Amino acid sequence: MNDAQDPATGRVNWLRFAALAVPGFAATAALAVALANGALAASFAVSGQQFKVSADRLDGTGFAQYGSVDANAREDLLPVAVTAIKDARLKDLCQSVVTTLPVIGDISLKLRAGTGSEAVTAKDLFVDATQLSGNAEFNSIEIGRDASTLDKGPDGAQGMQDLFAQQADTVGITNLRQVAWATNAGTFKLSGLNMKISKGRHECF
Secondary structure, eight states: OOOOOOTTSSOOOHHHHHHHHHHHHHHHHHHHHHHHTTOBOSSSOBOSOOEEEEEEEEEEEEEEEEEEEEEBTTOOEEEEEEEEEEEEEEESEEEEEEEEETTTEEEEEEEEEOOSSSOEEEEEEEEEEEEEEEEEEEESOEEEEEGGGOOSSSTTOOOOTTOEEEEEEEEEEEEEEEEEEEEEOSEEEOTTOEEEEEESOOOOO
């Protein structure tokens, strides 16, 4: 009887194992480093879907913006530009997200607020965005400041040392359009809130 093992079983191909394991270890290490340095933007695991936000106008005091990363439930790191505002007012706010489901297809969730005389208001607002556009005006802006030294935005609105950042006393943006992974705020008042779920793609822009 031949006691030699079948080459297909009972052995570990260490080179193959290393090739498969190293990326996972690297991602875990990168996440650990990000956590240790306070680099994660959102304080929660973000979903696998980005959402769109638009507004006719945003006015804010205490503005800061810097690069950071979010993490999803799989611990994937997602680069974002964090926009932080102490006090913000938004007119005609729209937020939408589209989910694609088997058999059913696209399902859209759209939220609108601040379309009447009262604006949407937020305190200590943080938006983790991947795209932002509009017509912006800043007062007393500082561009190229070290992200770890920001002091005009909300408490905690600081990035990692040596990274690029900017801040201003006030900000005004018209025709605001952004795509984001996460938003959080100390308080968020949605006047005239209207939310709809419908079949198909019905986005803010």
